[in-house]
Amino acid sequence: MKALIAGAGRLGTQIAQVLAAAQNDVTLVDHDEDRIAELESRLAVRLIAGDACEPEFLEHAGALTTDVVVATTGSDEDNLVISLIAKRRFAVPRVAARVNDTENTWLFDHRWGVDVPVPAATPLISLIEEATGATDTVALLRLSKAGVNVIETAITAQSRAAGRALADIVLPAGTVITTVIRDGQPTVPTSEMRLQPGDELLLVSHTATEQEVHAAFQ
Template sequence: MKALIAGAGRLGTQIAQVLAAARNEVTLVDVDEDRVAELRGRVPVRLVAGDACDPAFLEHAGALTADLMIAATGGDEDNLVISLLAKRQFQVERVAARVNDVDNAWLFDRRWGVDVAVPAATPLISLIEEATGATDTVALLRLSKAGVNVIETTITDRSRAVGHALADIGLPAGSVIATVVRDGRPTVPAAGMRLRPGDELLVISHTATEQEIHAAFQ
């Protein structure tokens, strides 16, 4: 599947990483050139700087061949414009858009090209499941096509993993930490990185259950 994601903030980057882990062809775009430069070499996707509200740029980014468009910017107006362009001008089969302000939720429907409207507070895995549902790529907590689970867990003050280095965490066999999101930014998980309250981890595993992953950290 070819996925085009607009908005390289925390949410858009996490979605890109999960879809890339499922061996999809992912392009992540953002209007902020510095943000795109920061992510180069840190996320395994194609990164392009530019304004996704510009039809010419969307075409350059790959909208003509995209199977899935996710508008995940921090602006509802931008997400609506991106969705409308994706559906009406580029005939993208599946369009999902993030709703940042609940008062704007009524706008996010087929009239604006939105197949799936997702509130900003929706958990990452649920968002991806909703966004990709028509392509049968992601089932709940399971990337069946890749044969792996992608599981989220958040470190709190009470987590037993607080203060421990990633190398000291006893993960179930066949599991790997894909990314640690700290202060809203995904980071490459180095073995010596010590976990802090508020850290969010994406763990990819071929065999472990959600409960087994949580038990390793909580």
């Protein structure tokens, strides 16, 4: 699958990482050249700086041949414009757009080219499943169907888990770390691995809440 993601914030970056890890062809674009430059050493995806609200730029980024466009910018106006261009000009089969302000939800429909409106609070895994229309994008997606929570957390310089080995992290009962994404690459966690700022973790749990998992690391 070819995916074009507009908006290289935390959400857009995470979507790009997960889709790339599942062997999809991913392009991530953002108007901020510094942000794109920052991600070049971290992500194994195609990165392009430019304004996704401009049809010419979207064409340059591959909109003519992409299977899905996901608009994840922090601006509802931009996400609607991107969606409309993707659907009307480039006939992208599936378009998903993040809704930042719930009062604008009514705008995110077929009239603006949006196939899948995604509320900002939607969990990452659910967002990817809805945006791509595939429940097997990564193996973790199937877990949500089996009553297992899929939870993500990111390590920053301020996180108390930064610099600590995974063996030293006390996790809630019934919780397992499945993947550590480091420098854009998914890594199988080991007990000796020391967490670094910038690491992103995906965990599964039968019982723990997102708040309980985050408390173990933050």
